[in-house]
Amino acid sequence: MKYILALLVIVAGCSVHHTKSPANLQYELSFEKTNNIHVKLTYKPVEMGSTLFTYGEPRFGGQPDIIRGLTDLKVSDGSRIMFNDISREITVFYKDSLPVTIEYNIIDTHTKEQGLRGELFRPIIMNDYVYCHGINLFLNPVLRNNKLNVSQSVEWKSLPPFKLFQSFDPQNNGSRISIGRPADFMYNLITGAEDMVTDEVDIEGNRNYLVMRIIKNKDLNRKAVAEYFKQYYTGISRFWNEPSPEPYCLILQPFLSIDHNIGGMGLGSGFAGKYSYKADTILTPERIFVLSHEIGHHWIGGKIDSDINDQWFGEGFNDYFTYYTLLMTGLMTPDQFERTFNTVLESHYTARIKSLPNDSIWPNYWKMGDYNKLPYRRGSIFAFFLDNQIRKLSNGGKNIRDLMLSIKNFCINKGVGYQLSINDFSQLASEFIPADTVKAEIDRYIVKGEPIIFSGEMLVDAFSVSMKDDVPILRITDKGKFESLFSTGN
Numbered sequence: 001m002k003y004i005l006a007l008l009v010i011v012a013g014c015s016v017h018h019t020k021s022p023a024n025l026q027y028e029l030s031f032e033k034t035n036n037i038h039v040k041l042t043y044k045p046v047e048m049g050s051t052l053f054t055y056g057e058p059r060f061g062g063q064p065d066i067i068r069g070l071t072d073l074k075v076s077d078g079s080r081i082m083f084n085d086i087s088r089e090i091t092v093f094y095k096d097s098l099p100v101t102i103e104y105n106i107i108d109t110h111t112k113e114q115g116l117r118g119e120l121f122r123p124i125i126m127n128d129y130v131y132c133h134g135i136n137l138f139l140n141p142v143l144r145n146n147k148l149n150v151s152q153s154v155e156w157k158s159l160p161p162f163k164l165f166q167s168f169d170p171q172n173n174g175s176r177i178s179i180g181r182p183a184d185f186m187y188n189l190i191t192g193a194e195d196m197v198t199d200e201v202d203i204e205g206n207r208n209y210l211v212m213r214i215i216k217n218k219d220l221n222r223k224a225v226a227e228y229f230k231q232y233y234t235g236i237s238r239f240w241n242e243p244s245p246e247p248y249c250l251i252l253q254p255f256l257s258i259d260h261n262i263g264g265m266g267l268g269s270g271f272a273g274k275y276s277y278k279a280d281t282i283l284t285p286e287r288i289f290v291l292s293h294e295i296g297h298h299w300i301g302g303k304i305d306s307d308i309n310d311q312w313f314g315e316g317f318n319d320y321f322t323y324y325t326l327l328m329t330g331l332m333t334p335d336q337f338e339r340t341f342n343t344v345l346e347s348h349y350t351a352r353i354k355s356l357p358n359d360s361i362w363p364n365y366w367k368m369g370d371y372n373k374l375p376y377r378r379g380s381i382f383a384f385f386l387d388n389q390i391r392k393l394s395n396g397g398k399n400i401r402d403l404m405l406s407i408k409n410f411c412i413n414k415g416v417g418y419q420l421s422i423n424d425f426s427q428l429a430s431e432f433i434p435a436d437t438v439k440a441e442i443d444r445y446i447v448k449g450e451p452i453i454f455s456g457e458m459l460v461d462a463f464s465v466s467m468k469d470d471v472p473i474l475r476i477t478d479k480g481k482f483e484s485l486f487s488t489g490n
C-alpha cells in the first residue's frame with residue numbers, strides 16, 4: 001500500500017538563521033542555463049593540513065552511482081585535492097589556515113529508467129524545475145574531531161528564473177543567506193518551479209508551509225490539501241500533547257513521468273512527496289493515509305527514534321497511530337478502519353513469511369514484496385493488540401496513547417540520537433501491563449514473530465473477532481463506543 005523509500009527523519013528542526021558572520025563552509029550557488037548548479041565553496045580550514053569530505057549517500061534511496069552527479073571538481077591554487085569516486089571521498093590538502101576555494105557542478109543524472117528512485121533521490125535540474133536534496137548538493141565534512149562546532153552558509157549568486165523553496169529556511173526564497181550547521185542542510189530540499197505555489201498554513205499561531213505543484217484541478221486540490229493539512233496536523237499535535245506544534249513543511253509535486261500513487265521522504269521538519277502525474281484528485285483515502293503516516297514520522301522516527309531492525313515499531317506502530325489520529329480527526333470513518341484493518345490482517349495472516357523472526361526482516365527488506373510490508377503489518381496488529389490490553393486492564397482509564405507519551409518523554413530525556421530499544425519499550429509498557437506479561441508478548445509476537453491468535457476476550461467490547469481459515473476477521477460491534485476510543489485529544 002505504501003512505497004516510501006529509505007525514509008530519513010532528522011530532528012534538526014529549523015535552526016537555520018541569517019546572521020552575517022562568515023561561516024566555516026560558505027556556499028555560493030549559481031543556477032546555470034546548461035541544466036546544472038555551479039557550486040563555489042569557500043572553506044576556512046577547521047583542522048590542520050587536510051579535511052575529508054564525502055559527497056552523496058548511496059543508502060539515500062539506493063543510489064550507488066550518485067557520485068556521477070558531481071563534475072568539474074577543482075580547488076584553488078596552493079591547495080590540492082584527492083578525489084575517490086568509489087568511496088565518494090574528497091580530501092582537500094592545504095598548507096596554512098587561509099580559505100580554500102572548492103568548485104564543482106551538480107548535474108541532472110536522473111533518467112526515466114531509474115523510475116521512482118531517480119525522481120525522488122537524484123538532483124533534477126531543468127529549465128523550469130529544480131529538485132535537489134542537500135545531501136546531493138553540499139559536501140559533508142568528516143572531521144577528525146567531531147566535537148568541533150562548524151558553521152555553514154548558503155547563498156544564491158544566481159537564482160533560477162522561477163520561485164524557489166528551501167526547506168531548511170522556509171521563509172527564504174534564495175534572496176538571503178542562510179546559516180546553520182552542515183547537518184541542518186543535508187536532509188532538506190531545495191525545490192522550485194514556475195508553477196509552484198506556497199501556502200502558509202497557520203496552526204495554533206504557528207506558520208507552516210504547504211508547497212505544491214498541481215497539474216490538474218488546481219484550485220480544488222490546493223484548497224483540499226490545505227484543509228487536510230490543517231485538520232490533521234492540529235490533531236496529531238494534540239495527540240502528542242504538543243499544543244504548539246513546530247513549523248512543518250509539506251511539499252507535494254507530481255512525478256514527471258511516473259504513474260505511481262505516492263512516494264517520498266521525511267525532511268528535517270517536513271515531508272517531500274511526489275504523486276502520480278495522472279492524478280485528478282490528490283487526496284484519495286490512500287494518499288491521505290500515506291501523507292498522514294509520513295507526518296507521523298515527525299514523532300515516531302523523529303522524536304522517538306529506534307533501530308532499523310525495529311521497524312515493527314518505527315513503521316508498524318506509526319501505522320497504528322496513523323489510524324488512531326485519522327479516526328480522531330474525522331479523516332477516517334469507522335467503516336474505512338474496519339475495511340482497511342481487515343485487509344492488513346488478511347495480508348499478514350495469509351503471507352508465507354508471516355512468522356519470520358524480527359531479526360531476519362531487515363536483511364531481506366529490499367527483496368520487497370511481503371518482506372518490506374511485514375514490519376508495518378506485524379507492528380500495527382501488535383499495537384492494536386496492546387491498545388486493547390491496556391484499555392481492558394485499566395477499565396478504559398488508559399490506552400496506548402499514554403504509553404506513547406511516556407515513551408516520548410523517555411526519549412526526550414535521553415537526548416537527540418538516542419534509539420529506543422526493545423528493552424526500553426517493554427520496561428515502559430510495564431507501567432501499563434504486568435512486566436512479565438508484556439515481556440513474554442514482545443518475545444513471542446515480535447522477536448519470534450508468531451502471529452497473534454485473536455479472541456473476543458482480548459478486545460474491548462466495541463469489537464468482535466472471528467477466525468476464518470486462520471485469518472482473524474474484525475468487526476466493529478458498537479460504532480459509538482468505537483468512536484469514543486479514538487476521541488482522545490486535549
Ligand SMILES: [Zn+2]
Nearest residue numbers: 004007293315
Ligand atoms: Zn514510514
